[in-house]
Amino acid sequence: MHCNALMFDLDGTLVTSLDFVEHSWNRWAAQYGLDIEEVRRFLHGKPAMATLRHFLPDAGEAQLQDIFLTLEDYEATHTEGITALPGAREFLAQLNTLGVPWGIVTSGSFNVASARIACSALPPPPILITSENITWGKPHPQPFLLGASRLGVEPSECIGFEDSIAGLTSVQAAGCQVVEVKTPHSGHHNLRIKPVIEDYRRLRIKALYDHFYLSFH
Numbered sequence: 001m002h003c004n005a006l007m008f009d010l011d012g013t014l015v016t017s018l019d020f021v022e023h024s025w026n027r028w029a030a031q032y033g034l035d036i037e038e039v040r041r042f043l044h045g046k047p048a049m050a051t052l053r054h055f056l057p058d059a060g061e062a063q064l065q066d067i068f069l070t071l072e073d074y075e076a077t078h079t080e081g082i083t084a085l086p087g088a089r090e091f092l093a094q095l096n097t098l099g100v101p102w103g104i105v106t107s108g109s110f111n112v113a114s115a116r117i118a119c120s121a122l123p124p125p126p127i128l129i130t131s132e133n134i135t136w137g138k139p140h141p142q143p144f145l146l147g148a149s150r151l152g153v154e155p156s157e158c159i160g161f162e163d164s165i166a167g168l169t170s171v172q173a174a175g176c177q178v179v180e181v182k183t184p185h186s187g188h189h190n191l192r193i194k195p196v197i198e199d200y201r202r203l204r205i206k207a208l209y210d211h212f213y214l215s216f217h
Contacts, residue, residue: 001177001195001214004157005101007147008125009045010113012163013181014092014104015120017082018044024075025051028067032056045164047107047137048072076111079119085181087200092123094205100212103127105147105160107137107167127151139169144176159214165189 012018022040029039034055043051048071052064059067095102104125106113113130127150129143136142148155160171163181168191171178180193195216197203202217 001159002208002211003159003177003214004211005148005151005153006095006159006161007103007105007144007151007176008161009163009167010104010106010108010116012183013161014088014122015082015084015116017116018183020075020078020082024071028071045107045138045162045166047131048109049131050137072109072111076115079115082116082119084120084122085199087203089122091200091203096123098205098207098212100205101126101151101153103129103147103151105129105143107131107143138164138166139173141170141174144171144174148174148176168193
């Protein structure tokens, strides 16, 4: 794959946080008497406020904000066991060495994303797009369009790495190339995405004339 920049989702794509995300939302769903399976199917890849508005349509903005802040505090202060996917740290370090523009585009908040990046010892991203930066979350293309803009490249020159259906749809809708990161939580879809990877240990990238070449070994 040929590109001028790379963008990565965070949860499930760079770090092993999906079990914790589900645990946090299961606690919330039980507290409000909601169907835990239904919440789990909906939430992945989407901003927390989108999930709250979907399942609590009659709640006011002040109430939703209070619930969000409680969830955010819990997720930002409970990071035990969250680690980087195999090869992720090394691959991102390679991008920095080669001068490849890259960034993280997450539906999480800045506080939660920063905590998970730190606890998994990932290199700090040159750009970080979080829920605070966007009006429309995944599956809308805005997050990856904003990421490409901040990296200073056209979306078609970017490769987006994603694991959730909402995220994969967002990457495609933005006009980026896409790599799916397969996880135990990945849902079935008909997006016909190739390539599909499980981690970063077999990825290689090199400079090639005026762009970069990503290969899978």
